[in-house]
Amino acid sequence: MTSPLTAPAPVDPRFDRSAWWRADRFGMFIHWGAYSVPARGEWVRSYERIGLDDYRSAVDAFRPDPDFDAWARTAADAGMRYAVLTAKHHDGYALFDSALSDYTTATVLGRDLVAEFLAAFRARGIKVGLYFSLLDWSRPDYPHFGDLHHPMRDAEEFRDHAPDLASYREFLHGQVCEICSNYGKLDVLWFDFSYSGMGPAEWGASELMRIVRELQPDAVLDNRLEGSGSDHGSLLTDSPTPWSGDFTSPEQVIPAEPIVDVHGRPVPWESCLTLNNHWGYCRSDHDWKPAPVLIHRLVECVSKGGNMLLNVGPDARGRIPVESRRILARIGEWMDANSESVRGCGPAGLGRPEWGRWTAGHGKLYAHVMEPPVGPLVLTGLDRDQVRSVHLLSDGSELPLVDSWTVVGGRSRAMVSFGPQPEWTYPLPDPVDTVLEIELR
Known part of the structure; x- marks a missing residue:
């Protein structure tokens, strides 16, 4: 068919790396860590100003026994083709084995949960990715007092705290090198995130990208080494930085229009959305999005040239909540019959019909x-x-x-x-x- 109605707009060749990802369209985000014990979301330390010592009880109580194959089966049955796990969130407690830190599940539990996750999802034929926080609230060399997000940002006892960004960059680069070296081919790397006072210079983004592209040349990378959910960074400009990433990452929202560069050419994007109102497990949050709403939002993303990364927050035992599984199963029923209209698809060039x-x-x-x-x-x-x-x-x-x-x-x-x-x-x-x-x- 050669009708101009369905001729796709040209995509810049620099986005070729993401071709498979743009075709798959639908993935699973998994926010999971020690914050599932207090069960008030993954930002609990920051929101409640919880000190590192006081957070230790959550770390010690986080002793899950997850069935990663069941997780992978849930994703596959929902029609998801890729999955991204939080290898380390802002609290700094890593789910992988690290020679650079003992603040990990490998040290505390004797389990490399990242390795187990990757093995189970690969066995199901699901492409795999790792989320890695650029922030680390467990590190003494990371900014404390006056930082926008650190749990101790307004604690007087840390007023004279002096961060050591050179030391922190060395640690950050070392752990990124570990996850890029020790787990085989990664399909996605999802860094999170830049903000005022902490951005590409503080992360050492140029060297960090050199490490990533040397060790994982084919990994599809988000834009948050220089941006965030509301900031596309330089990806839409004529002069994108080497660390601008492969896609933009609007969060908890779907753009009103397709995302394009300054010349009107499509730029890959992915809306990351939660099933309720939290990323990490929150016991009291029962405000679930109905499956029909999420099906409509998935189709909306595809119709605008984007992906949808839909989050689950397993509990402290390592179980995906029952209601999450029910919603995903209903989406999967629809995808069983209609996935051909999602995978490998994009805008039709016909505008939005009223129906x-x-x-x-x-x-x-x-x-x-x-x-x-x-x-x-x-x-x-x-x-x-x-x-x-x-x-x-x-x-x-x-x-x-x-x-x-x-x-x-x-x-x-x-x-x-x-x-x-x-x-x-x-x-x-x-x-x-x-x-x-x-x-x-």
């Missing part, structure tokens, strides 16, 4: 019908003579093009009906998102 979303890929158009029509469904943006065929993606059954005297200009417009009488109203075959597969002439 749902368009995606395009594999030489076809996909109409995601989320609102039932009254009378025939007008395939907004398409003339009848452009359309070769329309089928339900879920079962392959044909939906013939119809005429209707009720539609002005109906004979020239592409329309289908979900029942034998074009003018009648019928329920959608899938009330969440009925996907039509459309071939053009």
Whole structure:
């Protein structure tokens, strides 16, 4: 099919590394660590100004026995093709073995949880990534008093604390070297994050990128060595830095429009979203997003050229919460029937129809019908003579093009009906998102 309606906008060749990732579209984020013990989210130390010594009780009580194969099965059944685990979050407690620190599960528990995670997910054919915090609140050489986020940022006893950024950079680079050297090929590296006073210079971003590209040349990298969820960094400019990354990472939001550079060319992006309102396990947070909402948001991301990284926060025992699994299972049911309209797809160039979303890929158009029509469904943006065929993606059954005297200009417009009488109203075959597969002439 050569119709300009579905011709994808050119992607800058410097983004070739992310081709597989842009095709997979849907991944699992996993925030997990000692903060699952207090069960008030992964920022609990910062929000509640908890000192390092007081946090030790959470570290000592974090003695999980996770079934990583069950995690991987949950991701695979949901239709996710890649997964990213927090190898180390801002609290500094690492889930991997490190020769540079004894503040790790390998030392405390005798278990390298990163190695176990990677083995289980690779065995399921799921591509693997590691999240690594650029912050480390456990280190005495990291900024304390006056920092924007450190738990002791306003503690008077640390007013005279003197950070040693040269020492911290050496440690940071050393641990990044470990995760890039000791675990085989990593498909994604997810650094987090830069902020006022702590950015590329403080991280030693140039040398850090040299290490990453030498050891993991094919890893897809986010933009947070110089940006954050709300800051794209230099990736959209004519002069991106060597550490600008391979994609931007809007957080807890989906962009209103596709993300493009200064010349209007698509820039890869990924919205990272939570299932409730926390990343790490929060026992009291029951504000779950319904599966239909998340299916719509996944399709929205794809229709705008982006990915969705959907988070789970396992508990202190290492179990993904039951409600998380139920939501993911429902998404998986929809993906079983409709994944072809997500994977390998992107914008269709047809705008947003009032009944749902368009995606395009594999030489076809996909109409995601989320609102039932009254009378025939007008395939907004398409003339009848452009359309070769329309089928339900879920079962392959044909939906013939119809005429209707009720539609002005109906004979020239592409329309289908979900029942034998074009003018009648019928329920959608899938009330969440009925996907039509459309071939053009």
